[in-house]
Amino acid sequence: MKRDSFSGRFGIIAAAAGSAIGLGNIWRFPYLCGQNGGAAFVLVYLFCIILIGLPIMLAEFSIGRRAQSNAYRAFRILSPGRPWYLIGVLGIVAAFAILSFYSAVGGWTIEYIFRSISGGISSNPTEQFESFTTDSYLPLLHQFLFLALSLGIVMIGVKKGIERSSKILMPLLLVLLIVLCIRAVTLPGASEGLKFLLKPDFSKLTGDSILLAMGQAFFSLSLGMGCLITYGSYVRRNEDLTSAAGMIAGADTLIALLAGVAIFPAAAAFHIEPDSGPGLVFITLPGMFRQMAGGMIFSTFFFILLCIAALTSAISLLEVVVSFCVEEMHLRRGRATALVAVCVFLPGALCSLSLGIVPGLQLFGKSFFDLMDFTSSNLLLPVGGFFISIYAGWILKKHITVRELTSYGAKKFSCLRVFFFLIRYLVPAAILVVFISGLIRN
Numbered sequence: 001m002k003r004d005s006f007s008g009r010f011g012i013i014a015a016a017a018g019s020a021i022g023l024g025n026i027w028r029f030p031y032l033c034g035q036n037g038g039a040a041f042v043l044v045y046l047f048c049i050i051l052i053g054l055p056i057m058l059a060e061f062s063i064g065r066r067a068q069s070n071a072y073r074a075f076r077i078l079s080p081g082r083p084w085y086l087i088g089v090l091g092i093v094a095a096f097a098i099l100s101f102y103s104a105v106g107g108w109t110i111e112y113i114f115r116s117i118s119g120g121i122s123s124n125p126t127e128q129f130e131s132f133t134t135d136s137y138l139p140l141l142h143q144f145l146f147l148a149l150s151l152g153i154v155m156i157g158v159k160k161g162i163e164r165s166s167k168i169l170m171p172l173l174l175v176l177l178i179v180l181c182i183r184a185v186t187l188p189g190a191s192e193g194l195k196f197l198l199k200p201d202f203s204k205l206t207g208d209s210i211l212l213a214m215g216q217a218f219f220s221l222s223l224g225m226g227c228l229i230t231y232g233s234y235v236r237r238n239e240d241l242t243s244a245a246g247m248i249a250g251a252d253t254l255i256a257l258l259a260g261v262a263i264f265p266a267a268a269a270f271h272i273e274p275d276s277g278p279g280l281v282f283i284t285l286p287g288m289f290r291q292m293a294g295g296m297i298f299s300t301f302f303f304i305l306l307c308i309a310a311l312t313s314a315i316s317l318l319e320v321v322v323s324f325c326v327e328e329m330h331l332r333r334g335r336a337t338a339l340v341a342v343c344v345f346l347p348g349a350l351c352s353l354s355l356g357i358v359p360g361l362q363l364f365g366k367s368f369f370d371l372m373d374f375t376s377s378n379l380l381l382p383v384g385g386f387f388i389s390i391y392a393g394w395i396l397k398k399h400i401t402v403r404e405l406t407s408y409g410a411k412k413f414s415c416l417r418v419f420f421f422l423i424r425y426l427v428p429a430a431i432l433v434v435f436i437s438g439l440i441r442n
């Protein structure tokens, strides 16, 4: 079967950035940052992106392009008869876990689009958010809509669907965020919020917040679950993987930081606690939109773009499972996509309901939603990342990785030695230390 491929460099950057940039940057990063002390968390997060995230991203791209297949098959091709393909299996489990709560939050963005259009953002956004997310059927309906939209795009296929939707809309999101930042920092009382984001208070940093920052780096860059292995397999041989990875990580981090600059000053101005949890962006920004000239227009645009950013990420999650079903189980693409979406809706509905009408839906003291959110990013993705780093550092022949990173000798990659040091020693050691210290604490 001929594999679809991205058209050129901008294609892969746009598509992988589309996967990376999503609710992770605008919804998850600010709420975690708010709960974990602000600036100190940001610093740890940045370290994790550069020292752990970037090397793993390069490793995933190299494995994918070398093997030219989905994550599961990639390991079977590169190391036949060995259990490394379990990394691919882990990725599929992670994709289901993430999609279940991701689609719930994606549904919230759709609800907020409708609200913005109809002028229905209330003067008490906190109460409004809570009453919506705890409603009996509305969150489910919107979650369903969100999944149906992602399904539609994945069905159309890689090139037309994923690439086209990312190319135009991500730059637009960036521009809008900058406008929102300018508005936020000029609100009266905004400086407290900026201080929270920029002035580190290391006494607030705990072992748990380091684990959360690392998990967020994995989540935000879409690492540790074979997503970028699959995307790497669509990249042509002559494309430069290293500069693409740098740009993707850079764009992803920029968007997350801008989201912080838009949200914390606004939160300070409206006396909303930064540690308000998963509702943070849905509470602070609507408050700000109400005070802006043309706020409803900004609000509509913002939630449309946020929804699209979420869609391009959800698509990449679906794609991991769909490419497995198509290539390993020989299902037709359309059927595979529909099947996966239906299977996601079940745990997804549990996530939505666990916040509202079925509060008893708890495990280990967490709601089902929090449990999926927590375990996927802080357990499944780092475990996947750990094994990917061991695989790329110690198992895959070095000259193969070098060839991929230098585009078959056509490009120079001056950080090769640094890369191998990080992927062999620092990345696996850092993940282990963060994990073991977590185990000891609990």
Ligand code: PHE
Residues within 6 Å of the ligand: 019, 020, 021, 022, 023, 024, 025, 098, 218, 219, 220, 221, 222, 223, 225, 227, 313, 314, 316, 317
């Ligand atoms: N990176 C995406 C985001 O920030 C979420 C995601 C995680 C997508 C893992 C794919 C794989 O929203």
